[in-house]
Structure formats: C-alpha cells, structure tokens
Amino acid sequence: MSADLTFTDAADLSRYELRRGDELVSVLDYRVRGDTIALTRAFTNPARRGHGYAAVVTQRAVDAIEARGGLRVVPVCWYVADWFDAHPEHQELLAG
Secondary structure: OOHHHHHHHEEEHOOOEEEEEEEEEEEEHHHHHHOOOEEEEEEHHHHHHOOOOHHHHHHHHHHHHHOOOOOEEOOOHHHHHHHHHHHHHHHHEEOO
C-alpha cells in the first residue's frame, strides 16, 4: 500500500498529509509549542476508512518528528494515544 502514498508536512496548515495520487486520504493535525508537538486530530476521508491510512499517517508523522529531534509528543487525539499504546518502541517521544 505505501508505495503509492505520498506523505508531506503541510506546515502552513499545521498538519501532516497522506495522499494517494492526487487524493488527500488522511491528515494528522498538530500544534507546536516550545519543545512539544500536540497531535490533535487524525482524520481519514470517510470513503477511505478501514484501509489503515490513519496508521500510516501517524507512523510517518512520528518518524518525521523523531528525525527532526528536539520535540516531545502530546497525543491529544484518542487515535494517536492508542497508536502510542500499541507501539511502545516510541514511548520515549512522549512528553512527561
């Protein structure tokens, strides 16, 4: 699935975007404050739900945050909080 997906940080919109071709399939909204990034809402186009796009956009966002360095994650969105529970290898990114 991921070969035909494009992930970008749309910083001007404060969201990570996942596209399949030209179609926006999933987004993860965020807010950066100081050394924290609050992941506030994961959303998948209703016609595309159930195909794992929210998991992909969350994984790629976490990878981007980790690569950037210096930020701690606040999982405001329930989906993101559940994702971190399921991925203990990324717990060190969570803010106190």
